[in-house]
Amino acid sequence: MFCDQWKHNLTKSDLLCAMMPYEWFVSEDAILSNVETQLCTTAALICASCPVQAVWHTKGIVRHGGSKEQARFAQEFALEIARFYDCKTDGVVMVDDVDFEQ
Numbered sequence: 001m002f003c004d005q006w007k008h009n010l011t012k013s014d015l016l017c018a019m020m021p022y023e024w025f026v027s028e029d030a031i032l033s034n035v036e037t038q039l040c041t042t043a044a045l046i047c048a049s050c051p052v053q054a055v056w057h058t059k060g061i062v063r064h065g066g067s068k069e070q071a072r073f074a075q076e077f078a079l080e081i082a083r084f085y086d087c088k089t090d091g092v093v094m095v096d097d098v099d100f101e102q
Contacts, residue, residue, distance in 0.1 A: 033064075034060075034064040034065070035061060035064045035065055035066035035070065038057050038058075038060040038061040038064055038066065038074075039061060039066070039070060039071075039073075039074045040074075041057045041060075042054055042057040042058050042060075042061060042071070042074045042075065042078065043074045043075075043077055043078035043081070044078075045057060046075060046078035046079065046082060046089060046092055047078050047081055047082045047085070047087050047089075048087075049087065049088045049089060049090070049091075051089075051090070051091035051092050051093060052091075054092060054093075055093050055098060058071050058074070058075070058093075058095065058098055059098060059100055061074065062100050063100075068095055068100075071095045071098075072095045072096075075092065075094065075095055079092070
C-alpha cells in the first residue's frame with residue numbers, strides 16, 4: 001500500500017517538475033522570443049530522447065520566423081551535448097529531413 005501511494009505521488013511530482021519550468025519560464029515571451037523558446041525546447045527534447053516532440057519544436061523554429069540554419073544549430077548543439085553526457089538520441093530527424101510544409 002505504501003509503495004502504491006509513493007508511485008502515485010511521484011507521478012504527480014514528476015508532472016509538476018515538468019510543467020512549472022515549461023509553463024512559467026520557457027513560455028514567457030518577455031524572457032525569450034518565440035524563436036529562442038523553440039530553439040531551447042528543441043535542444044532539450046533531443047537530449048531527453050523525445051524525437052517526435054523535437055520535430056514539432058524544430059518546425060516551430062521556422063514557423064515563428066527562425067531559419068533552418070538556426071534549427072540546424074539547435075540540433076547540432078543538442079547532439080553535441082547529448083554525446084558529451086552519453087544521452088540516447090535515437091530517432092532524431094535531422095533538419096534536412098523535416099517536412100516544414102506539413
